Amino acid sequence: MSDVTVVGSGPNGLVAAVMAARAGLDVLVLEAEDTIGGATRTAELTLPGFRHDVGSAVHPAALASPVLRELGLLGEAGAARGLRWIVPELSYAHPMPGGGAGLAWRDLERTVAGLGADGGDWRRLVGPLVSRIEGVVDFTGSQLLRMPRDPVAALRFGARAVDQGTSLWSSRFSGPVAPALLTGVIAHAAGRLPNLASAGAGLLLAAHGHAAGWGFPEGGAQRIADALAAELRRLGGRIETGVRVRELAEVRGSRAVLLDTGPALLRTARLPRRYVRALDRFRPGSGVAKVDFALDGPVPWAAAEVGLTPTVHLGGTRSEVAAAENAVAAGRQPGTDGAPRHPFVLVTQPSVLDASRAPAGKHVLWAYTHVPAGSTFDASELITAEVERFAPGFRDLVLAATASSAVELERGNANLVGGDLGGGATTLAQLVKRPVVSRTPWRTPVEGVYLCSASTPPGPAVHGMNGWYAARLALRERFGIRLPELRA
Known part of the structure; x- marks a missing residue:
């Protein structure tokens, strides 16, 4: 049995596997399906020659990911590995009834100019997040139970989440286009509107739209998984597809097991009642x-x-x-x-x-x-x-x-419980409790077993940070190996 077994080959699982292999450990990834990538896959779903993304497609969080940068998957380094990123000049659009559209250009000032009388309010809302995007990414890309490295960025982000996540949201803009443009981004989080968690997710996406941009890989999302898999194999790691793990006992021979799955697999082991109750309260999203x-x-x-x-x-x-x-x-x-x-x-x-x-x-x-x-x-x-x-x-x-x-x-894809792409409902409570309230939520009560999926902080999106946090914790606790901090 390997030193580390990773169950699931989504981006988080593959990042965790690569970090463990980098540390010199023997790593095995087990994937239930015949193709790696989880929801980050590309396939001919309609006609030959038409390549569709099975799940995720456009990846604003990826271009801002510290761990993807550390692994050389962005910019020129990524292109050298076959992962070329396309970054649109127009990040996203929102057509309006009766004609016209809200346009979020990567250029903030061009967006402001197109929003007319509401342009200044757009700048005041999103601009301060763009100017401190590294601090915003650091704050939102970890967990809420730690002090932010950039308190000013965290305060700006929190104030704007209140502005757009409560009944105050109707007082910000005077015309119809700017609020519609922002609501389309907020609605990515799938939940009742307005609410603080969705507003925070939407504001982060909006800020990415004017910072690194809403990039996506040439050839499809599969290229992300393939690049991570190639790096893992280069380091000596192994991937086996078509292997469905139904019980934790099947993989307990490894010193560390990382689950790029929902919490359900944990229920096949003996768990403390308190943890079981927490899992019972953790609910999927729409x-x-x-x-x-x-x-x-x-x-x-x-x-x-x-x-x-x-x-x-x-x-x-x-x-x-x-x-x-x-x-x-x-x-x-x-x-x-x-x-x-x-x-x-x-x-x-x-x-x-x-x-x-x-x-x-x-x-x-x-x-x-x-x-x-x-x-x-x-x-x-x-x-x-x-x-x-x-x-x-x-x-x-x-x-x-x-x-x-x-x-x-x-x-x-068994991880998409009920068709939920986010690994659990995006609510304020479940940003703190994902799936449990803890400073180390990636650790489970089962010795040597860690969660690294979107059901852990910092939540959904293709950035690999869930995998990195879980791998860092597992390597320290099980092997005495310490990974250096990553900076946004």
């Missing part, structure tokens, strides 16, 4: 219903600039997006009686900047909408209609489409 499209050409957006960015948020005004998200949080299925007419839809169209994703002249697009956890809803028509709302003629371009309900997403 699921997603996803549709992948193969297109005969670019999307005919009514606002032409929307075609310049891979990331588009649909749903209309701030109040429309909030109504849609609140309905899902209350357990109502989009497209059914009692739910708002228009859902919030997150669209990714990577082929507008990455020609490798589709045959010449063709395009790929995937989109999802939030649904109650465990939903079997097929969102094909709902999403098609919402795209058509802002891009008349879209329907005529569809060559093929593949729908994945929340249940089907979990079936393809």
Whole structure:
């Protein structure tokens, strides 16, 4: 048996494995599926030659990740390893009912100019976070139970989360475009609006949009997993696919076991009652219903600039997006009686900047909408209609489409419990309690077993920091090896 066994080959698991292999340990990664990467995979889901991201697609947190930088996966070092990042000039867009769109350019001042009378308020809200982005990343990229290295950045971030995470959010802007543009980013976190945790997540994403940008790998998200796997193998580590670990007893021969999974696998071991109660209280977030499209050409957006960015948020005004998200949080299925007419839809169209994703002249697009956890809803028509709302003629371009309900997403990746992409609901309580309240939440009560998935701090997104924190703790406690601190 190896010194270290990692269960799951998502970015966090692979980062943990690489850090252990760097320390000279014998490392084995076990992956239940036939392909590594977890939700960070790319596959031909519709037609041959059309490459879709299975889960995550655009990765603002990756470009700001201290551990990905340390491992040489960003910039020129990443390109030398086959991981070339594309950083759009337009980070994201939000088409508006009746025409026009909110545009978040990487250039903050260009964004401010486009928002008219609300531009100054956008600058005052987001600008101070951009100017201290390293401190913001450090504060949000660890856990809330430690003193921030940059208290000013933490205070600025907290004040703005209150501004946009409470009933105060309606007092910031005077027009409809700026609040809609920001709400589309906040809604990534999937939850009732407004709320502090979602506001914090959205503000962090908005700040990334004007800092390092909303980058994504040329060729698809799979390139991230492949680059990490290549580094692990270079260091002597091993990966076995098609190996499903159903009980912890199967891997207890290693001195350290790191789980890039949800907490459920822990329940196969004897646990203290207090820990069991904490796991019982830890709840998944909303699921997603996803549709992948193969297109005969670019999307005919009514606002032409929307075609310049891979990331588009649909749903209309701030109040429309909030109504849609609140309905899902209350357990109502989009497209059914009692739910708002228009859902919030997150669209990714990577082929507008990455020609490798589709045959010449063709395009790929995937989109999802939030649904109650465990939903079997097929969102094909709902999403098609919402795209058509802002891009008349879209329907005529569809060559093929593949729908994945929340249940089907979990079936393809057991970590997506109920179709939840975030490893647990994004609430203020679950930012502190992830999955338990502790200064070392990656350690479990089972000797030598550590959690390193998105169900631990600092939560979801492709940045690998969960894996790094868990590996640092495991290496110190089990092998007496100390990893140096990483700086944002």
